[in-house]
Amino acid sequence: MVNKVVALNTLIAVNKVIVVAAMLYSSSILAAIGIPEDGKKMTITGVVTEAIATAPDVEPSFKAHYLQLDEPMVFEDEGACGEITQHRIALNGFNLSSYQAKRVSVEGTVFCQQEYTGQYHLQDIKIKLLK
The missing domain is CATH 2.40.50 (OB fold (Dihydrolipoamide Acetyltransferase, E2P))
Structure with a gap:
């Protein structure tokens, strides 16, 4: 049972790292993409x-x-x-x-x-x- 809890906690921690990394990556891309609406400089x-x-x-x-x-x-x-x-x-x-x-x-x-x-x-x- 202890091994299952440790494995589950490890999996949760890895998933959190993946989610945070994905958010950082996508936010850096989204910040660069996009052209202002027509007429805006x-x-x-x-x-x-x-x-x-x-x-x-x-x-x-x-x-x-x-x-x-x-x-x-x-x-x-x-x-x-x-x-x-x-x-x-x-x-x-x-x-x-x-x-x-x-x-x-x-x-x-x-x-x-x-x-x-x-x-x-x-x-x-x-x-x-x-x-």
Whole structure:
């Protein structure tokens, strides 16, 4: 009888550890997933990198650049692009070349660029230089 009680207590303790680990894992994933509702902005930090090749008829001052994210982010729009982990995100805006190779905080609207890249981009951005 004592062995059965010890075995049962051990099983309960192991199950508790598994449940807590699963909760921690899922909460860390859920914190990263999700795009704000349409029109709501989010803030992302990283380093502005190279310009992205654009069509020849695009105005020269409007060249998209990548923002190399401080940490990979999981985006989810529950739609066209679905769930994607990105290490960088395209910034759509004017005069971004002045921020190239600089660490910035970018506030903008995340959207799925389904037609061309199938990834998430930031538009309607405001950039703040960081130290």
